[in-house]
Structure formats: structure tokens, C-alpha cells
Amino acid sequence: MRSKKSGGQPSFQRCVACDFNVFDEEHVRIDCIYPLNRERTEWNCYCNPSLGGCGRVVYGRTQSEIAKFWNDGDTSEVIV
Numbered sequence: 407m408r409s410k411k412s413g414g415q416p417s418f419q420r421c422v423a424c425d426f427n428v429f430d431e432e433h434v435r436i437d438c439i440y441p442l443n444r445e446r447t448e449w450n451c452y453c454n455p456s457l458g459g460c461g462r463v464v465y466g467r468t469q470s471e472i473a474k475f476w477n478d479g480d481t482s483e484v485i486v
């Protein structure tokens with residue numbers, strides 16, 4: 407067990423910039439929250455503009471890390 411919390415995937419709140427919900431539906435989640443490399447050591451949460459988001463991106467090393475950054479309102483970059 408690597409995770410201290412039970413239940414696996416961390417939850418993501420609505421985007422602080424545009425109120426888009428990146429976490430609501432699975433087809434949205436997989437286009438917003440995904441690993442950037444094959445080793446799954448880099449992740450991003452992307453407020454995907456093609457789905458109605460604002461382009462805000464948060465980078466991190468794990469899903470838990472990007473969830474924390476995302477929910478804290480951090481922004482690594484904006485890609486539109």
C-alpha cells in the first residue's frame with residue numbers, strides 16, 4: 407500500500423479560475439487528469455479548453471500532489 411488514504415484516486419474541486427468541473431465525469435477526467443510520461447512520474451491536471459475549461463494547468467509528481475495544488479488554487483501554466 408503506497409497511499410495513506412483509502413479509496414485510491416484523490417478528488418479534485420472545481421477550477422478556481424473558471425468553475426469548470428474536471429472531476430465530474432470519467433470522460434472529462436481522462437482528458438484533464440493524466441500522466442505526462444510512461445513511468446507515470448509526472449502528472450498534470452488540465453482545465454481542458456476543448457471540453458469547456460480555461461486552459462489552467464497544474465503539474466506534479468503524483469495524482470495526490472496535483473490534486474492538492476489544484477484544490478489550493480495553484481496554477482503552473484495556462485495553455486489555450
Ligand SMILES: [Zn+2]
Nearest residue numbers: 421424453460
Ligand atoms: Zn479552469
